[in-house]
Amino acid sequence: MTSIRFGTDGWRAIIAEDFTFANVRAVVCAIARYLKKQGKGQHGVVVGYDTRFLSDAFAREAACVLDAHGIPVLMVKRPTPTPLVAFAVVYYGADGAIMFTASHNPPQYNGIKFIPDYGGPATPDITRGIEAELPDALREAKTLRLPEAPRAEAIDVWPAYVRHLDGLVDWETVERAALSAVVDPMYGAGQGLVRELLAARGWTVNELHGKCDPLFGGHLPEPTEAHLTALRDAVVAGGAHLGLANDGDADRFGVVDGDGTYVTPNQVLVLLAHHLLARRGWKGALVRTVATTHLLDRVAERFGVPLVETPVGFKYVGDAMRRGPVVVGGEESGGLSVLGHIPEKDGILANCLIAEVRAAEGRPLRAALADLEREYGRAVHKRLDLHLPDDAKRTVVEGLCQAPPSALAGRRVREVRTVDGVKLLLEGDAWVLVRPSGTEPLLRVYLEAEAEAQLVALEEAVRALTARAETVAQGRKG
Numbered sequence: 001m002t003s004i005r006f007g008t009d010g011w012r013a014i015i016a017e018d019f020t021f022a023n024v025r026a027v028v029c030a031i032a033r034y035l036k037k038q039g040k041g042q043h044g045v046v047v048g049y050d051t052r053f054l055s056d057a058f059a060r061e062a063a064c065v066l067d068a069h070g071i072p073v074l075m076v077k078r079p080t081p082t083p084l085v086a087f088a089v090v091y092y093g094a095d096g097a098i099m100f101t102a103s104h105n106p107p108q109y110n111g112i113k114f115i116p117d118y119g120g121p122a123t124p125d126i127t128r129g130i131e132a133e134l135p136d137a138l139r140e141a142k143t144l145r146l147p148e149a150p151r152a153e154a155i156d157v158w159p160a161y162v163r164h165l166d167g168l169v170d171w172e173t174v175e176r177a178a179l180s181a182v183v184d185p186m187y188g189a190g191q192g193l194v195r196e197l198l199a200a201r202g203w204t205v206n207e208l209h210g211k212c213d214p215l216f217g218g219h220l221p222e223p224t225e226a227h228l229t230a231l232r233d234a235v236v237a238g239g240a241h242l243g244l245a246n247d248g249d250a251d252r253f254g255v256v257d258g259d260g261t262y263v264t265p266n267q268v269l270v271l272l273a274h275h276l277l278a279r280r281g282w283k284g285a286l287v288r289t290v291a292t293t294h295l296l297d298r299v300a301e302r303f304g305v306p307l308v309e310t311p312v313g314f315k316y317v318g319d320a321m322r323r324g325p326v327v328v329g330g331e332e333s334g335g336l337s338v339l340g341h342i343p344e345k346d347g348i349l350a351n352c353l354i355a356e357v358r359a360a361e362g363r364p365l366r367a368a369l370a371d372l373e374r375e376y377g378r379a380v381h382k383r384l385d386l387h388l389p390d391d392a393k394r395t396v397v398e399g400l401c402q403a404p405p406s407a408l409a410g411r412r413v414r415e416v417r418t419v420d421g422v423k424l425l426l427e428g429d430a431w432v433l434v435r436p437s438g439t440e441p442l443l444r445v446y447l448e449a450e451a452e453a454q455l456v457a458l459e460e461a462v463r464a465l466t467a468r469a470e471t472v473a474q475g476r477k478g
């Protein structure tokens, strides 16, 4: 068995191998013990689950463990997105939530996200605190007497969440435009939700993959370009204005323009930040992770608002949101939240706000993006996910950290940042980031350049660089 660890966003493992009922009981025991040590628990814990195989059964088991610890349980009535579970924590004033999901991971995975009382991802000090309880919790879980059925209050947070959205989304603009959209919840917990919200505003909405399928139709429930071909085809075939997708637990978004072009999360963030600052007049910082487009820096500069750079992981973006007013906090992997919302990424809210931007623009997103390009300049980006074992990816990053190159693709490295992995800022506006994924056995390489040709040159240079570092790493091991 591999050890139980909370990665970028919770503990994830393969069902039946490490993600077993016994280990779930132990992790929930650890959370219960952690909460009690903090003097918490008496306000209850929300238990949520997505549409994954056995998520509901694991959630019921978690409710039994919490009950056995004397912690009141608020249990969602049906598969529920992570952001709604996070919202429920704040809405009910609970001491936290345990969410069963492996987000966008393959079907054989499941996972646990712990959401503390502030309604956002747990910060590393909290997950470290939970992990510290695990050795005792593993022992305790073996002898814990569980009730036959948990005492739990069944909750439905949807009506309260919908009222909350009224304060965030400019529904009048959305309604006036009365456009059409295809939505794709990717067989996940967002089923029916974006469709309901937009249809209520007079939009014509067609939903794909709106049923439960533990195999996610043979694809990853990840709303990236590679997995959104069905959505693109349906948007084009139906002549819709927009395609809007969510991942398995609906905390991420994916967007397709009316002509079927995939709009990257980086582009969405720029569109939305500009929209909220320019049209809605919102005031506050822009927050992005170290892997997210620097075009946001230019938007921030233009409106005279601060720009905050964080490590990868919405826990860091959420943390910045809890410290002061933030207009948009977002990341290139498809997560965002806005001023007035919980410090958690929310794919349902994101899709509503994108519909608002599309409605306010009155033209395709690509036309709006072309204007923004004239204003802020051009940036193209790419992410490479390189398959490497955990120890090799760490060694590659450490090697780069210790001896970063002074030039890449013929351009001088003007700054090296080690906020998360190694980021090389090059002459001009290009940059490269190499970091180990915290959720998958991958080395992630992020590239941003001024145009496609520069991007290709950078990609070649960085592939050679990581290959060299890998060889050195192998050599050191051998």
Ligand SMILES: O=P(O)(O)OC[C@H]1O[C@H](O)[C@H](O)[C@@H](O)[C@@H]1O
Residues within 6 Å of the ligand: 008, 009, 103, 312, 313, 314, 315, 331, 333, 335, 436, 437, 438, 439, 440, 444
């Ligand atoms: O690059 P990774 O460490 O795999 O993380 C990728 C993403 O994983 C999860 O979805 C987190 O919630 C995100 O905040 C993060 O961006």
